[in-house]
Amino acid sequence: MSEMRRSYVRVLVVWALTLAALYALQEFFS
Amino acid sequence: MHALDWAILVAFTVWIVYDGLRRTKDSRELDGYFLAKRSIPWWAAGISVMATQLSAITMIGTTGQGYTDGLRFIQFYFALPIAMIVLSVTLVPFFYKSGVYTAYEYLEGRFDSKTRSFTSLLFLVSRGMSCGAVVSAPAVVLSLVLGWDLTATALTITVPAVIYTMFGGVQAVTWTDVKIMVIIIVGLFAVIAAAVLGLPPGVGIGDGLSIAAATGRLRTFDFSLDLTNQYTFWSGTIAALFLFCSYFGTDQSQVQRYLTARSVDEARHSLLMSAYWKIPLQVVVLILGVLVFVFYVFTPPPLLFSSVQTERLRTGATASSYEALEREFQTAFETRRAAAQGLADARAARDRAAIERQQEAVRQGEAAIQGVRSRAAALVRESGSDRQFSDVNYITPTFILTHLPVGFVGLLMLAIIMAATDTIAGELNSLSTATIIDFYKRWWRPAASDGHYLAVSKIATGVWGLFACGVAVWAAELGSLIEVVNRFGSFFYGSILGVFILAVAVPFATGNGAFIGLIAGMGSVAWVASFTRVAFLWQNVVGAVAVVIVGALVSGIDRAVRR
Numbered sequence A: 001m002s003e004m005r006r007s008y009v010r011v012l013v014v015w016a017l018t019l020a021a022l023y024a025l026q027e028f029f030s
Numbered sequence B: 001m002h003a004l005d006w007a008i009l010v011a012f013t014v015w016i017v018y019d020g021l022r023r024t025k026d027s028r029e030l031d032g033y034f035l036a037k038r039s040i041p042w043w044a045a046g047i048s049v050m051a052t053q054l055s056a057i058t059m060i061g062t063t064g065q066g067y068t069d070g071l072r073f074i075q076f077y078f079a080l081p082i083a084m085i086v087l088s089v090t091l092v093p094f095f096y097k098s099g100v101y102t103a104y105e106y107l108e109g110r111f112d113s114k115t116r117s118f119t120s121l122l123f124l125v126s127r128g129m130s131c132g133a134v135v136s137a138p139a140v141v142l143s144l145v146l147g148w149d150l151t152a153t154a155l156t157i158t159v160p161a162v163i164y165t166m167f168g169g170v171q172a173v174t175w176t177d178v179k180i181m182v183i184i185i186v187g188l189f190a191v192i193a194a195a196v197l198g199l200p201p202g203v204g205i206g207d208g209l210s211i212a213a214a215t216g217r218l219r220t221f222d223f224s225l226d227l228t229n230q231y232t233f234w235s236g237t238i239a240a241l242f243l244f245c246s247y248f249g250t251d252q253s254q255v256q257r258y259l260t261a262r263s264v265d266e267a268r269h270s271l272l273m274s275a276y277w278k279i280p281l282q283v284v285v286l287i288l289g290v291l292v293f294v295f296y297v298f299t300p301p302p303l304l305f306s307s308v309q310t311e312r313l314r315t316g317a318t319a320s321s322y323e324a325l326e327r328e329f330q331t332a333f334e335t336r337r338a339a340a341q342g343l344a345d346a347r348a349a350r351d352r353a354a355i356e357r358q359q360e361a362v363r364q365g366e367a368a369i370q371g372v373r374s375r376a377a378a379l380v381r382e383s384g385s386d387r388q389f390s391d392v393n394y395i396t397p398t399f400i401l402t403h404l405p406v407g408f409v410g411l412l413m414l415a416i417i418m419a420a421t422d423t424i425a426g427e428l429n430s431l432s433t434a435t436i437i438d439f440y441k442r443w444w445r446p447a448a449s450d451g452h453y454l455a456v457s458k459i460a461t462g463v464w465g466l467f468a469c470g471v472a473v474w475a476a477e478l479g480s481l482i483e484v485v486n487r488f489g490s491f492f493y494g495s496i497l498g499v500f501i502l503a504v505a506v507p508f509a510t511g512n513g514a515f516i517g518l519i520a521g522m523g524s525v526a527w528v529a530s531f532t533r534v535a536f537l538w539q540n541v542v543g544a545v546a547v548v549i550v551g552a553l554v555s556g557i558d559r560a561v562r563r
Helices: A003-029 B003-027 B031-036 B040-051 B056-077 B079-089 B093-100 B103-110 B113-146 B151-197 B205-214 B235-249 B254-260 B264-298 B309-314 B321-349 B352-383 B390-403 B408-444 B448-476 B481-489 B493-505 B511-531 B536-562
Strands: none
Touching: A003 B056, A003 B205, A003 B264, B003 B151, B003 B321, B003 B408, B003 B493, B031 B151, B031 B254, B031 B448, B040 B103, B040 B151, B040 B254, B040 B264, B040 B390, B040 B408, B056 B093, B056 B113, B056 B151, B056 B235, B056 B254, B056 B264, B056 B390, B056 B408, B079 B093, B079 B151, B079 B235, B079 B264, B079 B309, B093 B264, B103 B254, B103 B264, B103 B408, B113 B151, B113 B254, B113 B390, B113 B408, B113 B448, B113 B493, B113 B511, B151 B264, B151 B390, B151 B408, B151 B448, B151 B493, B205 B235, B205 B321, B205 B352, B235 B254, B235 B493, B235 B536, B254 B264, B254 B408, B264 B321, B264 B352, B309 B321, B309 B352, B321 B352, B352 B448, B390 B408, B511 B536
16 A cells, blocks of 8 residues: 555545544533 | 733744745745746645635634534534545646646646636636635734724734745745744643633533533534535535535635645645534534533623623623623523532433533523523624624633633633734635636736736735725624635535536536536525525535536537537
């Protein structure tokens, strides 16, 4: 896999984790 | 403001302008002035991309939205990382390898001159207007602080940006962006620290977030399929994908930032920096607003954050009505404060039943406060002093001016003004580039010297700066500023994106097809905006889809007729 493709995958992983963290924040304090 | 705050504000502003001017020596040729001879490292180009978006509107309007509405607005940015990947794979290599100065220049090579000129004109109109809205946010703050006339304030903010952009070109803009971004980040965390440290003893940040959650301010995800709702998960992931692809892929104010990078991959990496950091940064901005709200749950806030409007209501014919509202507000504040303290105590005691009881009490207290605030805002509008009055943009400046220590007030005012300055600088630079490259050089003087084009570019930068000031005064009347900017864009963004989709993804698309498609796309957006209640984000989808469908059909007919 090329360096750029690895970067795209990293972006997608960070994106999914960020959304999951926001959802967890919402649910934890609700 | 204290003398120390003024000293910080003036000294940093002078330094920023001086440092920008120092870069004039690297900007004596056209590709140096507009593209920095493609010498900017990816991280600086990436910070510049982020700084251009992070305007004073973010510092004032978005933090205010965090205060009134919580984290819901973050959904707007959900598609941004995806858009960055899409653009890195598609448009970025096309732009970079074709050696263009503007995104629209690429369209002439692919289609024809009329499509290039029309899209560039749309950019000039929409970006020129939004540039004005960007100026108006800090102009509102400064006119609040100094009691200055709004026009004079707008000029005070714009002039430093015009000076270093005129003389230093994109080099000055990029390296100034890097410095300003550091100031902004420090400023944001200083406000967060002040809000948290201002909570009463025994109330921690967890309690604060729990209070915010009880009022719905931590509710981030809205999965409803309501097309009239501005901020939902679906509008943020689908409709906003079109907006961000258009904004970062076809808007010269962004494209020019990454065209300065050293290679295609560095240009891609500069875009991916936003993909990583934009959502977390916006969360910090919104959380700031949420924490300022929590602070004001325990510390009495003014009924209205706009001190000017408060003074008018107190002294005018509305004085007795306003006094009654203030008394009611005071009672509602005490009720909510007691409920919030009760919630913190119940959390400490881990008493589940008491927590639920107090959450309900906080909700009721908050509803009472919102009711009084709405009536006070209505009183401002009915009194005729400001018929579009919205208190949102006054919240953060008021907190900074009244609750931050000396020195930090100056730093925060600097951060707000500089946030506007770097955005304006980037936009003026791109407006000037599109004006000169797509119109002046293309249609009037195609073969003049670099020196001539540079001189005209500097004049264009100054003229656009004046135009921005004019629009700023008008935009300040339109309410929550963040939505003003996005509304300006949504009328054109989707349609322009549609033209670029035709260029890259529809091999048989012709110039006539793209041009007629563009007109059809804008017509569709105008129709949807006028006759339906569809939220403005979805207008980007309507515009792009209409352009691609009509453009492809007309291109097919165009080719058949030619054969």
